[in-house]
Amino acid sequence: MGDIAPADLGVCDAHDHLFLRSPLLPGQELADAAAAAAELNAFRAAGGAAVIQWTPYGMGRGATELPCLARESGVRIVAATGLHQAAHYTPELLDRIRPDLAGLFVAELTEGIGETGPRAGMIKVAGGYHGLDAHTRYTMAAAAEAQHATGAAIGVHLELGTGALDVLELLCGELAVPPDRVILGHLNRSPDLVVHRAAAEAGAYLAFDGPSRAHHATDWRLPDALAALSDAGFGDRILLGGDTTTAGARSVNGGPGMPHLLCRHRERLELTLGKDLVTRFLTTNPARAFAATWARTGGGG
Numbered sequence: 049m050g051d052i053a054p055a056d057l058g059v060c061d062a063h064d065h066l067f068l069r070s071p072l073l074p075g076q077e078l079a080d081a082a083a084a085a086a087e088l089n090a091f092r093a094a095g096g097a098a099v100i101q102w103t104p105y106g107m108g109r110g111a112t113e114l115p116c117l118a119r120e121s122g123v124r125i126v127a128a129t130g131l132h133q134a135a136h137y138t139p140e141l142l143d144r145i146r147p148d149l150a151g152l153f154v155a156e157l158t159e160g161i162g163e164t165g166p167r168a169g170m171i172k173v174a175g176g177y178h179g180l181d182a183h184t185r186y187t188m189a190a191a192a193e194a195q196h197a198t199g200a201a202i203g204v205h206l207e208l209g210t211g212a213l214d215v216l217e218l219l220c221g222e223l224a225v226p227p228d229r230v231i232l233g234h235l236n237r238s239p240d241l242v243v244h245r246a247a248a249e250a251g252a253y254l255a256f257d258g259p260s261r262a263h264h265a266t267d268w269r270l271p272d273a274l275a276a277l278s279d280a281g282f283g284d285r286i287l288l289g290g291d292t293t294t295a296g297a298r299s300v301n302g303g304p305g306m307p308h309l310l311c312r313h314r315e316r317l318e319l320t321l322g323k324d325l326v327t328r329f330l331t332t333n334p335a336r337a338f339a340a341t342w343a344r345t346g347g348g349g
């Protein structure tokens with residue numbers, strides 16, 4: 049459906065999934081367009097206006113379904129290119145795309161996903177648990193190349209929230225990606241406030257997702273992490289997302305899903321941080337974080 053002017057993004061779930069498929073999550077695929085539509089409608093009814101889908105290449109993104117879902121729900125959707133950890137793919141698939149990974153990312157950002165899909169609006173990659181393996185380094189180098197060619201932001205899955213500073217050292221130090229083009233995901237899963245602050249000081253965006261059943265052990269520390277960052281003057285670095293990864297987690301199936309972000313979670317955060325700041329987490333911050341100059345196509349937005 050084309051570019052979205054940052055001012056038109058509106059209330060944004062900055063990290064979520066409408067479609068997702070991985071051999072690591074057997075039997076839990078998000079593959080049903082009708083269920084995705086129902087969840088989007090629930091999100092819209094809760095005041096939501098935009099969803100950033102962090103599902104990368106080869107994980108059942110549902111790219112051709114997204115324009116229709118966006119049109120019918122009235123929720124803007126941003127799709128992703130990029131690549132997850134090797135464990136999410138077959139060796140054959142990786143062998144096929146590795147020779148020109150950056151070219152694949154750039155084509156999906158500037159021309160479209162597959163033959164008929166929409167353009168991607170961000171690049172999703174993944175780190176490892178307190179470290180970066182060869183696949184991760186190769187993928188991040190390709191992501192950096194695509195970032196330089198297009199201006200698109202890079203969203204990073206941090207494994208259990210770890211490795212934030214290793215990722216910044218690689219992407220921004222070695223590969224010269226501007227820090228404000230990097231969005232670190234899942235930091236709530238490793239609630240080390242010193243690392244959070246260092247990542248924010250470096251200039252990256254921090255996307256806190258959940259609460260979710262899978263990360264209940266650290267969910268209770270999420271509000272305090274946001275308060276600490278805000279108190280330290282980094283309220284403009286914070287993004288919020290739901291990260292719905294299984295059908296059972298959808299609100300329409302009795303889980304928290306996308307609406308929880310804008311209902312209980314938002315209310316809870318407003319009690320300590322105030323309405324204005326939380327509204328910025330959900331509107332102006334994502335509008336800035338995901339904005340791209342589209343260097344290659346020369347377009348606006």
Ligand SMILES: [Zn+2]
Nearest residue numbers: 063064102291
């Ligand atoms: Zn995710």
